[in-house]
Amino acid sequence: MLAGDDRTLLEAVRAGSNSAFGELYARHCTAAHTMAKQVAETPTDAEDLVAEAFAKILDVVRRGGGPDTAFRAYLLTTVRNLAMALNSRGRRLHLAAELEAFCAPESHLSSTDPAMVEPERDLVGKAFARLPRRWRHVLWYVEIEHRTTAEVGKRFGISRNSAAALAYRARKGLREAYSQVCADEPTRRRLAAPGQLLAEAA
Template identity: 30%
Template sequence: MQQKEAIWLEGARRLEEDVLGEIYDALSPELYRYGYRLLGDVEQAEDVLSETFVRFLRAIRAGGGPKTHLRAYLYRTLHNLVIDRHRRQEPAWHELVPEEIAAGESTNPAYSVQQQLDGRKARALLWHLTPEQRQVILLKFFQELSNAEIAAALEKTEGAVKALQHRGLASLRRLIVKESVDQEHVG
């Protein structure tokens, strides 16, 4: 991916429309899914996706933008836009669902109520993490970014990303155990 990104960045700096289109076509679906997971709203996810690419183009035209790590730069830009929205309003509670459903691509009518309930539980548990832990978990396990890509996107070291991931997963384990113990006492 790094070699491809280097080629894309070279073309983007020259404002080659075909390269810019290729970047958008290749990266917008995963960026949209990430925005949707953070915002829980289709229209807001589309808005932050559009604004992400507008800011990328403005930066490129001004001689700025990413020198390396294009994908991480776009994730960081989108994340910052989401944070700005959260500061202006209460965060939208969202459903963590499989990518094909979040993207409106599910054709499986057998998507069960149990899976929906599990998604709600996962959502509720993730919101108990710190914002940084939640972001690392989403990028790592839902967007499947490498630790290096996450570190670049969040402007942190790989060690910090690993620590956030470890603490986040440990917190999730504790929450799951606590929830199962609570369920045993209720049932």
């Protein structure tokens, strides 16, 4: 366990410390889950809200933004705002349509330099491993097994729209994780569609 108040830990996160953010997570995850259960429609949505809230805050803090103090208040506000977006029916329908658009086949990987394939697989594997377990599962079902959102919903015990929203968040999370992994690489590539990334890494 790292010593110091939240301000000290946030400063360490901005300096690149992953363990400092892990300590913030340990201190505040219970409060985040309590809030998420109050505002989410389902327990599974609550888990996703917490994971996405911490991921968003980590990204913001690493870029120099976010809170300097009152981390818990910032976290709970983030969870609540994410829930408001998720619980909007119009938003869910939009996500379902957007999910189908993401699944459209592209030809980007067919023109990939063979010399780049193995390094790319390594980057994708690292990005995929950073995702919450539930996000990894839903991406695998949708992108590799080509399950429909209705099938995914049945597997997870949620509605089709909830499954579409979950897949959308997982895709977005993969893109963000991939970008973070690439940030430390000397050569960056244009990010392909999430399905292409997973298919290549599989």
